[in-house]
Each structure stands twice: as C-alpha cells, then as structure tokens.
Amino acid sequence: MRGAACLLALWLTALPAAAVEPDEVLADPALEARARELSRDLRCVVCRSENIDDSDSGIARDLRVLLRERLVAGDSNAEVMDFMVARYGEYVLLNPPARGANLVLWLAGPALLLLGGGGAVVYLRRRRGTEAVAALTPEEEHRLDEILRK
Amino acid sequence: MIVELGHFALILALCVALLQTVVPMVGAARRWQSWMAVGEAAATAQVLLIGFAFAALTHAFVTSDFSLRLVVLNSHTAKPMLYKVSGVWGNHEGSMLLWVLILALFGACAAWFGGNLPATLRARVLAVQGSICVAFLMFLLFTSNPFLRLAVPPFDGQDLNPLLQDPGLAFHPPFLYLGYVGLSMAFSFAVAALIEGRVDAAWARWVRPWTLAAWVFLTIGIALGSWWAYYELGWGGFWFWDPVENASFMPWLLAGALLHSAVVVEKRESLKAWTILLAILAFAFSLIGTFIVRSGVITSVHAFANDPERGVFILLILGVFTGGALVLFAARAGILEAKGVFAPVSREGALVANNLLLAVSCFVVFIGTIWPLIAEMGWGAKLSVGEPFFNAAFSPFFVALSLILPVGAMLAWKRGTVGRTLRGLWPAAVLAFALMALAFAMQTGRSALGPVGLGLGTWVVAGALTDLWARTGRGGVAERLARLFRVPRADWGRVTAHAGMGVTVFACAAMNAWVIEDVRVAQVGETYPLGSYTVTLDEVRDVQGPNFTSTVAVMTLARDGAVVARLMPEKRMYPVQAMPTTEAAIDQGFWRDVYLVVGDRQDAGGWAVWGYVKPFANWIWAGALLMALGGAISLSDRRYRVAAGAQRTAAAAVPAE
Numbered sequence: 001m002r003g004a005a006c007l008l009a010l011w012l013t014a015l016p017a018a019a020v021e022p023d024e025v026l027a028d029p030a031l032e033a034r035a036r037e038l039s040r041d042l043r044c045v046v047c048r049s050e051n052i053d054d055s056d057s058g059i060a061r062d063l064r065v066l067l068r069e070r071l072v073a074g075d076s077n078a079e080v081m082d083f084m085v086a087r088y089g090e091y092v093l094l095n096p097p098a099r100g101a102n103l104v105l106w107l108a109g110p111a112l113l114l115l116g117g118g119g120a121v122v123y124l125r126r127r128r129g130t131e132a133v134a135a136l137t138p139e140e141e142h143r144l145d146e147i148l149r150k
Numbered sequence: 151m152i153v154e155l156g157h158f159a160l161i162l163a164l165c166v167a168l169l170q171t172v173v174p175m176v177g178a179a180r181r182w183q184s185w186m187a188v189g190e191a192a193a194t195a196q197v198l199l200i201g202f203a204f205a206a207l208t209h210a211f212v213t214s215d216f217s218l219r220l221v222v223l224n225s226h227t228a229k230p231m232l233y234k235v236s237g238v239w240g241n242h243e244g245s246m247l248l249w250v251l252i253l254a255l256f257g258a259c260a261a262w263f264g265g266n267l268p269a270t271l272r273a274r275v276l277a278v279q280g281s282i283c284v285a286f287l288m289f290l291l292f293t294s295n296p297f298l299r300l301a302v303p304p305f306d307g308q309d310l311n312p313l314l315q316d317p318g319l320a321f322h323p324p325f326l327y328l329g330y331v332g333l334s335m336a337f338s339f340a341v342a343a344l345i346e347g348r349v350d351a352a353w354a355r356w357v358r359p360w361t362l363a364a365w366v367f368l369t370i371g372i373a374l375g376s377w378w379a380y381y382e383l384g385w386g387g388f389w390f391w392d393p394v395e396n397a398s399f400m401p402w403l404l405a406g407a408l409l410h411s412a413v414v415v416e417k418r419e420s421l422k423a424w425t426i427l428l429a430i431l432a433f434a435f436s437l438i439g440t441f442i443v444r445s446g447v448i449t450s451v452h453a454f455a456n457d458p459e460r461g462v463f464i465l466l467i468l469g470v471f472t473g474g475a476l477v478l479f480a481a482r483a484g485i486l487e488a489k490g491v492f493a494p495v496s497r498e499g500a501l502v503a504n505n506l507l508l509a510v511s512c513f514v515v516f517i518g519t520i521w522p523l524i525a526e527m528g529w530g531a532k533l534s535v536g537e538p539f540f541n542a543a544f545s546p547f548f549v550a551l552s553l554i555l556p557v558g559a560m561l562a563w564k565r566g567t568v569g570r571t572l573r574g575l576w577p578a579a580v581l582a583f584a585l586m587a588l589a590f591a592m593q594t595g596r597s598a599l600g601p602v603g604l605g606l607g608t609w610v611v612a613g614a615l616t617d618l619w620a621r622t623g624r625g626g627v628a629e630r631l632a633r634l635f636r637v638p639r640a641d642w643g644r645v646t647a648h649a650g651m652g653v654t655v656f657a658c659a660a661m662n663a664w665v666i667e668d669v670r671v672a673q674v675g676e677t678y679p680l681g682s683y684t685v686t687l688d689e690v691r692d693v694q695g696p697n698f699t700s701t702v703a704v705m706t707l708a709r710d711g712a713v714v715a716r717l718m719p720e721k722r723m724y725p726v727q728a729m730p731t732t733e734a735a736i737d738q739g740f741w742r743d744v745y746l747v748v749g750d751r752q753d754a755g756g757w758a759v760w761g762y763v764k765p766f767a768n769w770i771w772a773g774a775l776l777m778a779l780g781g782a783i784s785l786s787d788r789r790y791r792v793a794a795g796a797q798r799t800a801a802a803a804v805p806a807e
Contacts, residue, residue: 022671022758041538049392049536094536105521109514116506124494
C-alpha cells in the first residue's frame with residue numbers, strides 16, 4: 001500500500017466529483033433516502049477516509065449498486081450493513097461498532113472528561129482549603145515596600 | 151550555481167543552529183553576557199541563510215531549472231507563474247524548507263522583539279528554538295534534500311499535481327506552517343521556563359502573543375484548506391475528518407486551550423504546570439501532524455511522502471523533543487506552585503472547564519485518528535474510523551463548550567455566581583430558544599441538527615454581544631454606545647472570536663441539515679428545478695487551457711423566471727499527470743451557495759449533472775475569519791506592546807480585580 005504507483009492509483013480512482021451517478025438513483029424516494037443514509041457509513045475500500053456516497057471510484061459504484069439491490073430486495077438497514085460487513089469485513093464501516101475492543105475508542109473521551117473533571121474539582125477544592133493568604137516572596141515584599149514608600 | 155549556493159547556505163544554517171543551541175544555553179547557565187548575546191546574532195544569521203536557500207529554490211522553480219530533481223518532479227514549463235512559485239512548497243522537500251524557514255523566522259522574531267525579556271530567559275528560548283532548527287535542518291539535509299541535481303536533465307517536468315494548482319491551496323500551506331511552527335515558540339518558552347524554574351504572570355504575558363499568533367495562522371490555514379476542499383473536491387463537503395485534517399485540527403484545539411489557560415496564569419498565577427504541559431503538548435501535536443502527513447503511516451490524500459525512513463526520523467524528533475520536555479516537566483513541575491486562589495464558579499473555573507473540554511475533544515480526535523493503527527498492530531483488525539464516528543464522538547464536547555461559553559466569558563473573576571451572570575444573558579437565551587423553535591416549526595420531518603445548531607450559534611453570538619455590551623459599564627444607552635469604542639482591544643478581540651465560533655457552529659449544522667441535492671441526466675437545452683431555482687443546461691463545449699483541456703458546461707441559474715447567474719462547471723484533464731479534476735461552479739450568496747458540477751456524457755445522450763443548494767455555506771469560513779480577526783485584534787492590544795516591558799515586576803502590576 002505504500003508505493004508511489006499505488007498512491008497515484010488511489011488518486012486517480014479516488015478524486016474527481018461524481019458521487020452518486022444519475023443511473024443509480026432508485027425510483028422510490030424513500031428507499032433512495034435510506035440508501036444515501038447508509039452509504040455515508042460505508043467506506044470506499046480503496047480510498048482514503050471517503051464514504052461510497054462521495055467517491056467516484058469503480059468499487060464505490062459497485063458498492064452503491066449492491067447496497068441498492070439489497071434495499072430493493074427488502075433488506076432492513078441492519079441486514080444490509082451485516083451483509084456488507086460479511087462481504088468486505090469490518091474495514092468497510094466508517095463508524096466502528098461500539099463493542100469489543102472498540103468500546104475503548106468510544107469511551108475514551110467520556111472517561112477522560114470524567115477523570116479530568118474529577119481531578120479539576122479535587123484540585124480546586126484542595127486549593128480552597130489552603131485559601132490562607134499566599135505569602136509574598138522576599139523580592140516581592142521588597143518591591144511592595146518600595147511602592148509603599150513612594 | 152545559485153542552487154549550489156542555496157545548498158551551502160542550508161548547511162551553514164545547520165552549523166549556525168548548532169551554535170545557537172549550545173552557546174546561549176551555556177551562557178545562560180553561567181550568566182555570561184557575551185555568550186548569551188550570541189543567540190540573537192545566530193537567530194538573525196539563520197533566518198538570512200535559510201531565506202537565501204529558499205530564494206535559490208524559488209529561482210530554480212521560476213526559471214524551470216530541470217537539472218534539479220525536485221523541479222522536474224513538480225513543475226512544467228507550461229504551468230502558470232503563480233503555481234511555479236507555489237510549487238516550491240507543493241511537495242515534501244520544498245514544504246520542509248518552508249517549514250524551517252518559518253521556524254527560523256519565529257526564532258529571529260523572538261530575538262528582535264524579545265528585548266524586554268530577562269536576558270537568561272531570552273537566551274534559553276533562543277537556544278531551545280535553535281535546537282528545533284537543528285533537528286529539522288538535519289531532517290531536511292539528510293532525508294529530503296531539495297537541492298539534488300540530475301545528471302541528465304529532461305526537456306520538461308512532470309508538472310504539479312493538478313489539485314494543487316489552485317490559488318486557495320497556494321496559500322494554505324504557508325498559513326498552516328505559520329501556525330504549526332508558531333507553536334514551537336510556546337514550546338521553547340515552556341522549556342526555557344522549566345530550565346529557568348520560574349513561571350509567573352510575566353511569563354504568561356510573553357508567551358500568550360506567540361500562541362495567539364500561531365492560533366490565528368492555524369485558524370486561517372485550516373479555513374483555507376477546508377474552503378479549497380469545498381470548491382475543488384467536487385461535491386461540496388468542507389470537512390472530511392481525514393487524518394491530515396485532524397493533524398491540523400488537534401494543535402488548533404490545544405492552542406485554543408493554551409490561549410485560555412495562559413489567561414489564568416497571567417491573572418491568577420495558577421494552573422502553571424498545566425499551562426506548561428499544554429504548551430509542550432500543543433507543539434507535540436504539531437510534530438505528530440508532521441509525522442502523520444509525511445510518514446504515510448496513515449494513508450491520506452495529503453500524504454506526499456510515503457517514505458519509512460523519513461517517518462522514522464520525524465518519530466525520532468518527536469520522541470526526543472516531547473520526551474525530553476516531558477521528563478524536564480516531571481522533574482520541575484513541583485516547583486511551579488500556584489499562588490492565586492479562585493472559587494470553582496468563577497471566570498478562572500470556566501477557563502478550566504474550557505481547557506478540559508478542548509483537551510478532551512482533542513484527545514477524541516487523536517484516538518479516532520490512530521485507532522485503525524492501534525487495532526491493526528494490536529490485534530490485527532483492519533477497521534476504519536471516519537466521519538460518522540467523529541460527528542458522534544466529537545460534537546458533544548463542542549456542544550457543551552458552546553453552551554458554557556457565554557456564561558463562562560461573563561462570570562466574575564475569582565468568585566462568581568451563575569445566577570447573576572445568567573440574569574444578564576436572558577435576552578440571548580430567549581432569542582436562541584425563539585429561533586430554535588421557529589426553525590423547528592418551519593422545517594418538517596428533518597433532523598434536529600439544524601434547529602439545534604441555530605439555537606447554539608445564536609446563543610454564542612448573542613452571548614458575545616452581551617459580553618461586549620456589559621463591558622461598556624452602566625449608564626444610558628447613548629453613553630454606553632459612546633464608550634463602546636473605548637473598550638480595550640483585548641475585549642473586542644475576545645468577543646469577535648467567540649462570535650466567530652458561534653457563526654461557524656451554526657453554519658456547519660445548517661449546511662449539513664438543510665442542503666438540497668439533485669442528481670440527474672440533463673440534455674442540452676433542458677431546464678430542471680433545483681430547490682426554488684431552475685437550472686438550464688445551455689451548452690457543453692471543449693476548451694483548451696494553458697496546461698489542461700477542459701469540458702465546460704454552460705448553465706443558467708434562474709429564479710421566478712429571472713436569471714440569477716450563468717455558471718460554468720468544468721471537467722478538466724491534465725495530460726502531463728494524466729489526471730482529471732472537477733471544477734465546480736458556485737454562485738455564492740449571503741444566504742446560500744448554488745453549487746453545480748458536471749460529470750460524464752451519458753451513453754444514452756445528455757450529461758450527468760449534480761446540483762446543490764447549500765444554505766449559509768459562506769458563513770462557515772466567515773466564522774473562521776471572525777475567529778482569526780478576533781485573535782488579531784486581541785494581539786494588537788496595548789498591554790502586549792507596553793506592559794510586557796515591565797519585566798518581572800509585571801507580576802505586581804496585574805490588577806487584583
């Protein structure tokens with residue numbers, strides 16, 4: 001995946017415009033809306049972090065068509081996503097499901113907030129305990145004397 | 151010849167940087183005036199030398215000197231002059247040269263304008279800055295030398311990546327680097343203060359302008375990048391949570407936190423250790439960003455140097471500087487005792503909450519960015535973390551931040567009451583709720599994103615205006631209006647930046663929630679509806695550009711029968727790089743952008759066309775500009791120019807309030 005040629009290939013396939021092509025759009029607007037929503041959570045597997053809705057690469061088009069086929073066949077949203085994961089692996093999900101090791105990913109932020117918040121509250125409480133007048137350093141005493149004498 | 155001189159200048163700059171690292175540091179430890187004075191001369195010499203090297207490389211690009219490997223790989227004789235110049239930093243080697251140039255420039259600025267710093271602190275700051283220069287000059291010379299010649303020069307170059315041939319992108323990297331590298335000053339000040347063993351209000355006052363400047367540049371750089379993505383990448387997205395975007399966003403978040411915590415150090419001589427830590431981390435994240443962009447560990451559109459050797463070198467720099475600074479921090483943080491005391495509910499307390507939220511949101515972005523790497527190395531799972539994750543995991547912290555911002559910015563110093571502050575803010579709250587309810591009522595069956603964004607944005611902007619009004623004191627309206635322009639610039643700056651954030655929060659939500667999309671095949675001559683507009687595809691023609699060929703669609707945008715604009719989206723082909731690009735045509739407006747894209751000719755006749763009506767699109771970048779403007783206004787405040795000269799006694803001059 002690191003070669004310059006491969007990068008160039010990625011660029012060639014991944015870039016310009018052309019998200020959903022007109023001929024892919026489903027006639028049923030409700031079904032199409034569901035397709036659009038689901039495609040935002042699916043990764044174009046050869047691109048950088050780009051969803052299949054935005055990508056014009058061939059594989060993204062295949063995935064979009066496949067997704068719509070499943071929807072037309074009557075799959076529920078969850079069934080479509082399971083189908084995609086079974087076929088392309090968890091790599092295809094842009095939103096890693098919050099289970100197993102991924103729980104760490106999802107809970108890292110809230111955990112740090114609680115930890116940091118708790119730490120801050122404890123720190124502030126303790127500092128308030130020592131609210132006694134903060135002593136001046138000898139230099140500052142000296143400077144204060146100077147100012148007062150003026 | 152000029153190229154060789156540039157190369158020599160770079161090598162000489164490395165020698166000077168070594169000198170700048172060692173001599174002033176020893177001088178400061180021994181209190182030798184003459185040794186400390188070396189720092190200033192070395193910093194000046196260094197910026198001149200690297201500036202010369204940069205000029206030499208620019209000369210090679212402008213004159214299309216194809217004996218230079220870098221020019222062959224990234225330039226072409228037919229390329230417009232602007233992009234010949236911007237091509238200098240449109241590649242790994244040249245952009246690293248720009249990076250060290252800016253690094254040296256910041257060092258020189260500290261030497262030139264740091265006359266009011268204590269001599270030892272200034273010497274140490276320059277020494278630390280010099281050591282960063284040493285590291286990056288070595289990186290440049292040993293792994294990414296821009297001055298390599300070719301034995302057999304070709305007739306013409308391979309052209310610059312067409313995506314980079316764009317005015318927005320010509321100026322995006324310099325601003326970004328000014329921001330990234332500007333944070334090195336905060337880092338140098340932090341390390342110097344740790345060595346010095348003294349952090350006080352004066353230190354905070356000195357370090358804040360540098361951080362503020364870096365943050366302003368970073369804001370502009372990120373905004374330019376996202377604006378470019380919006381009009382160039384072709385489907386009107388403006389932020390993709392791409393690893394490299396995150397790499398610039400993380401230092402921005404931490405620099406924002408640092409700006410606010412430095413206020414507490416300045417006012418209350420508290421949070422010192424935390425502020426020092428933030429300064430170290432903010433620069434560490436700049437380095438992590440450099441690592442992500444240039445090592446290719448995480449693939450991304452921006453990764454222009456997928457070279458493991460370079461990655462390892464940057465990782466080494468990151469390890470040495472961050473690790474070294476953190477060890478120093480661990481050893482010395484104990485002596486940074488806090489002086490002032492404040493209640494949890496106070497301006498200082500609100501700033502602590504701001505820091506907490508910004509730091510945690512930065513951490514969320516960080517872990518999301520590196521999670522695929524951790525999963526792959528840890529348990530061999532190949533997975534992706536993309537936009538939906540960041541939207542879900544990051545946004546709550548920014549919502550919380552927006553909620554507390556207006557209250558926090560108006561709480562009294564030292565000890566405040568939420569109730570009294572809220573009493574002043576009730577008009578803002580009522581307005582926010584009213585607009586949110588109105589938006590809910592007007593839209594049917596859509597997500598709550600739009601109304602909530604509108605409510606939050608209004609709350610923040612109206613809160614900022616209330617803040618400004620409160621600064622005019624008491625009295626009649628006319629009296630207070632007259633006093634408005636005597637409000638210190640620092641307050642104007644704060645209010646402007648806060649309002650800018652409100653505008654951006656609102657616009658991001660509004661554009662995502664209320665966008666109208668249309669995809670179809672249009673025949674030439676066909677008219678079709680797009681929201682409340684109609685679009686006519688008048689003609690499609692082929693056009694020859696300077697270094698590309700183009701298919702241009704001429705489209706007429708009309709509303710109620712009246713022509714609004716004639717738009718010409720293009721599909722370009724750059725033959726040298728064999729790469730197509732899309733040039734969207736955008737009718738920019740105050741309330742909405744109409745965004746048209748043309749695609750391929752269809753087999754059955756007609757052209758694929760995409761149309762979007764994007765409400766409040768420009769507000770996203772207008773908000774970012776307001777933030778940057780606020781920073782700049784604050785930077786021009788009198789106290790940074792005058793009071794900084796008060797040296798160590800500045801601690802006593804801080805009003806107790």
